[in-house]
Amino acid sequence: MKPIISPVGDCAISIDFGQVIDPKINRHIRQTIERIQELHLEGIIELVPTYCALLLQYDAMLYSYSELCNIIEPTLEQTITDNDNELVTVVEIPTVYGGEFGPDLGFVASHNNLSEDEVVAIHSGTDYLVYMLGFIPGFTYLGGMDPRIATPRLSSPRTLIPAGSVGIAGEQTGTYPSDSPGGWQIIGRTPVTMYDMSKEQAALLSAGDYVRYVPIDEAEYNRIKALGSDYVPSMYKVEVGELRGY
Amino acid sequence: MAINEFKKSSIYVTAPGMYTTIQDEGRVGFQQYGMPVAGPMDSESYLLGQALVGNVETVGALECTLLPPTLTVKGTCIVAFTGADMEPTINNVRVPRYIPFVCHDGDVISGGFSQCGVRMYISFSGGIDVPSINGSVSTHTKAKIGGLEGRPLQKGDELGIKAFTRDEVHVCDYRGEDHTLFNTALYNRGGRECHEPLRVVLGDQAKHFTGKGIKTFSDNIYTLTVECDRMGFRLDGPEIEHVDSADIISDGAVFGSIQVPSNGHPIVLMADRQTTGGYTKIGTIITADLPRLSQLPVGDGINFNIVSIDEAQDIYRAYMERLHKRIKLAHEQSAYVFKVRNKI
Numbered sequence: 001m002k003p004i005i006s007p008v009g010d011c012a013i014s015i016d017f018g019q020v021i022d023p024k025i026n027r028h029i030r031q032t033i034e035r036i037q038e039l040h041l042e043g044i045i046e047l048v049p050t051y052c053a054l055l056l057q058y059d060a061m062l063y064s065y066s067e068l069c070n071i072i073e074p075t076l077e078q079t080i081t082d083n084d085n086e087l088v089t090v091v092e093i094p095t096v097y098g099g100e101f102g103p104d105l106g107f108v109a110s111h112n113n114l115s116e117d118e119v120v121a122i123h124s125g126t127d128y129l130v131y132m133l134g135f136i137p138g139f140t141y142l143g144g145m146d147p148r149i150a151t152p153r154l155s156s157p158r159t160l161i162p163a164g165s166v167g168i169a170g171e172q173t174g175t176y177p178s179d180s181p182g183g184w185q186i187i188g189r190t191p192v193t194m195y196d197m198s199k200e201q202a203a204l205l206s207a208g209d210y211v212r213y214v215p216i217d218e219a220e221y222n223r224i225k226a227l228g229s230d231y232v233p234s235m236y237k238v239e240v241g242e243l244r245g246y
Numbered sequence: 247m248a249i250n251e252f253k254k255s256s257i258y259v260t261a262p263g264m265y266t267t268i269q270d271e272g273r274v275g276f277q278q279y280g281m282p283v284a285g286p287m288d289s290e291s292y293l294l295g296q297a298l299v300g301n302v303e304t305v306g307a308l309e310c311t312l313l314p315p316t317l318t319v320k321g322t323c324i325v326a327f328t329g330a331d332m333e334p335t336i337n338n339v340r341v342p343r344y345i346p347f348v349c350h351d352g353d354v355i356s357g358g359f360s361q362c363g364v365r366m367y368i369s370f371s372g373g374i375d376v377p378s379i380n381g382s383v384s385t386h387t388k389a390k391i392g393g394l395e396g397r398p399l400q401k402g403d404e405l406g407i408k409a410f411t412r413d414e415v416h417v418c419d420y421r422g423e424d425h426t427l428f429n430t431a432l433y434n435r436g437g438r439e440c441h442e443p444l445r446v447v448l449g450d451q452a453k454h455f456t457g458k459g460i461k462t463f464s465d466n467i468y469t470l471t472v473e474c475d476r477m478g479f480r481l482d483g484p485e486i487e488h489v490d491s492a493d494i495i496s497d498g499a500v501f502g503s504i505q506v507p508s509n510g511h512p513i514v515l516m517a518d519r520q521t522t523g524g525y526t527k528i529g530t531i532i533t534a535d536l537p538r539l540s541q542l543p544v545g546d547g548i549n550f551n552i553v554s555i556d557e558a559q560d561i562y563r564a565y566m567e568r569l570h571k572r573i574k575l576a577h578e579q580s581a582y583v584f585k586v587r588n589k590i
């Protein structure tokens with residue numbers, strides 16, 4: 001469908017790309033953001049991408065709604081590139097699975113009639129698209145988890161889940177960026193800081209990145225943890241066709 | 247007398263008030279990473295306060311809710327009170343809002359339960375000295391971010407006030423309540439009364455409501471429930487009817503967006519809102535009416551008036567021009583600060 005622009009109050013617009021959760025729609029949103037940024041417009045205050053919409057806040061002293069629509073419309077026209085050799089960013093998240101770091105790994109395995117090793121192999125064998133960030137700073141909404149390891153949430157949420165915990169809730173997976181209460185099944189933990197408030201680029205991940213969980217042992221966990229914000233996870237470009245699980 | 251250099255001072259919190267947080271203009275540019283904006287609920291009163299104490303760049307001020315804190319000054323600082331009328335006092339002398347005052351070592355700043363409005367701002371020249379996170383000192387208590395350890399003030403806190411210099415500040419004696427106010431223009435909220443309708447621009451998701459639902463929304467009075475805080479105002483009133491589902495795929499929202507979950511009762515998203523939400527949004531309250539809404543207490547009724555985007559933006563431009571004029575007036579006032587004499 002052709003994206004639809006609509007007003008959100010007097011100082012923002014929403015662009016609706018179609019009410020579907022789909023990697024292609026998400027890529028279209030990212031391309032639109034790049035095209036808007038290439039225009040170097042004054043008075044664009046925030047761009048907030050979500051699953052299938054883009055919120056744009058602007059200075060309404062500089063543009064009226066209809067003027068802004070006329071500027072934005074052409075950035076939506078272009079067709080999305082849809083081939084397997086498009087490059088995307090993969091970010092490796094080293095993770096200790098099981099044990100005290102992942103107390104629910106055993107439950108996820110037995111719930112799905114798998115061994116713990118099989119759960120780890122499946123979970124770390126898929127690359128997950130970051131559709132959007134929201135809820136709390138640095139929290140990523142990931143897509144693409146293998147339904148073979150889907151597991152319902154805990155019947156009673158825990159009061160404290162440590163930052164870095166990697167969990168499963170239904171067919172979703174993700175990482176808790178900060179200490180938080182929560183009901184996800186915790187299968188592991190990463191020593192990587194997902195949201196570093198002391199940095200200008202505070203969030204490790206951006207919408208459109210792919211997450212690759214890499215199993216590590218406790219010694220490696222402690223080594224990375226000790227490095228703190230000096231640790232930079234591996235990031236590289238791969239072609240869409242080379243992503244795992246797609 | 248002219249003064250121009252002020253050393254770092256501090257304020258000691260003797261009583262914290264009902265819910266007092268440090269706010270500046272908020273975290274702009276980080277919503278794409280899930281970081282909520284925060285910032286003042288009533289940005290108009292906040293900005294006027296900043297101008298009155300001569301701050302050119304906006305910095306951390308105190309947002310008081312219903313009952314202000316009691317503060318003891320260490321050193322010398324310049325303060326101004328704006329927003330709700332909490333009958334502010336310096337050394338137990340009632341002082342007017344919208345006028346800057348100079349305070350010295352041992353002076354006590356306090357006030358009483360609000361007589362009108364919910365949020366009062368106490369601004370300081372130089373601003374409150376707390377660490378900046380993502381470009382802002384604003385407190386977001388639910389995310390435990392910003393301000394002082396991400397929480398409201400507590401008894402025993404001591405807040406630094408940054409050193410500052412000013413071109414020329416004239417100190418005048420404050421002689422009591424009959425003092426002539428020469429900045430009444432600063433109070434004026436563009437001539438609109440507290441309970442005039444809040445103007446709303448319908449959004450694309452208005453299509454998720456029946457015609458009857460939209461009419462219910464625009465024809466009835468909605469009441470502020472006890473569940474009104476910096477994140478959102480939950481309203482009570484006739485149920486707004488959806489076409490079918492109240493759920494959407496989560497998308498972005500702004501200050502003033504009105505969500506309607508399946509129970510049909512609207513929630514207005516306020517300063518501490520989450521960056522994204524999964525309920526249908528019927529529309530968004532216009533910028534000019536948000537400061538007024540922020541000052542309404544629990545139990546008050548409001549109603550909504552639907553306006554077109556063109557009307558909304560005409561109102562916006564006129565509102566901003568007027569606000570800038572008032573800010574300029576407040577900056578002019580900032581050169582003349584008053585001092586309370588302990589014996590009047």
